Amino acid sequence: MDSxxxxxxxxxxxxxxxxxxxxxxxxxxxxxxEESRLTFRVVRETPGWYTGMPDGVQEFDLPVAASxxxxxxxxxWWWPAPGGSPDAPAILYLHGARWSLTGQLFRIEELRDxxxxxxxxxxxxxxxxDGDTPTxxxxxxxxxxxxxxxxxxxxxxxxxxxxxxxxxxxxAVDLAASLxxxxxxxxxxxxxxxxxxxxxxxxLEDMAKSLTYPWLPVGLLLSQxxxxxxxxxxxxxxxxxxxxxxxxxxxxxxxxxxxxxxAGPKKLLLIDGATHNNSxxxxxxxxxxxxxxxxxxxxxxxxxASAPRRLGLTQ
Numbered sequence: 001m002d003s004x005x006x007x008x009x010x011x012x013x014x015x016x017x018x019x020x021x022x023x024x025x026x027x028x029x030x031x032x033x034e035e036s037r038l039t040f041r042v043v044r045e046t047p048g049w050y051t052g053m054p055d056g057v058q059e060f061d062l063p064v065a066a067s068x069x070x071x072x073x074x075x076x077w078w079w080p081a082p083g084g085s086p087d088a089p090a091i092l093y094l095h096g097a098r099w100s101l102t103g104q105l106f107r108i109e110e111l112r113d114x115x116x117x118x119x120x121x122x123x124x125x126x127x128x129x130d131g132d133t134p135t136x137x138x139x140x141x142x143x144x145x146x147x148x149x150x151x152x153x154x155x156x157x158x159x160x161x162x163x164x165x166x167x168x169x170x171x172a173v174d175l176a177a178s179l180x181x182x183x184x185x186x187x188x189x190x191x192x193x194x195x196x197x198x199x200x201x202x203x204l205e206d207m208a209k210s211l212t213y214p215w216l217p218v219g220l221l222l223s224q225x226x227x228x229x230x231x232x233x234x235x236x237x238x239x240x241x242x243x244x245x246x247x248x249x250x251x252x253x254x255x256x257x258x259x260x261x262x263a264g265p266k267k268l269l270l271i272d273g274a275t276h277n278n279s280x281x282x283x284x285x286x287x288x289x290x291x292x293x294x295x296x297x298x299x300x301x302x303x304x305a306s307a308p309r310r311l312g313l314t315q
Contacts, residue, residue: 072130119146210251
């Protein structure tokens with residue numbers, strides 16, 4: 001979610017809430033479509049800050065075979081780590097609302113600079129991917145398809161990670177929780193070595209209330225939940241939670257609550273002076289230190305698990 005769009009978003013959300021009765025009268029499908037449109041707020045235009053594809057990025061499409069539906073495709077970028085080593089850690093990048101991959105490049109570049117090979121996808125309904133308006137269900141499906149591709153490319157589960165920014169953090173938590181459950185059931189679902197979420201929230205209901213009024217019964221209206229709070233305790237891999245201390249769009253308290261809900265090895269990193277979108281750039285050194293501390297990345301050591309602690313908190 002983009003902090004510059006806060007006021008327009010509030011106006012649109014207020015109008016949407018005022019239309020609830022009308023939409024409900026027209027049918028549940030109409031209301032859910034409008035809800036999805038307001039949640040994802042897809043921007044079709046290429047952002048002005050996009051200057052072109054860097055050298056080395058590979059573009060391709062991945063098929064998504066949804067149950068009972070025609071095969072659709074999601075557009076993906078694969079950017080191998082500097083040096084192209086097959087042993088480099090690989091990370092799945094899951095973006096938030098509004099901008100497609102062309103609007104995410106600066107953050108993808110930062111992850112690659114940290115030493116990752118990066119697989120980044122546009123959910124259906126974004127960018128060059130097929131589909132119309134995304135839904136909670138469809139973005140979860142897309143994340144699983146992308147993860148299976150990443151697992152085939154990087155076969156070592158100790159070198160595979162999940163990253164989600166803002167709304168993408170909720171998608172990342174869902175993926176990590178489902179992989180943890182599958183591991184516990186001794187299935188063949190590929191495992192992850194760690195989860196990184198940045199500038200994310202607890203539930204969509206909590207986020208909506210923070211942008212409007214706490215007394216509005218938004219929970220009764222929302223069919224899409226994006227409930228990271230209930231899923232976080234199910235995540236069995238180490239978790240790094242990052243938030244800009246100056247984020248005026250998604251409150252820091254949401255990341256603090258997610259940290260408290262996490263049951264395994266965990267770290268909460270608040271980047272002083274960072275806003276909703278620039279924690280990696282503003283706190284690059286702290287980010288690198290946190291990756292080394294939690295996952296052994298950049299330190300020449302294998303990923304390690306430690307007791308749940310609150311470390312490196314910057315305020």
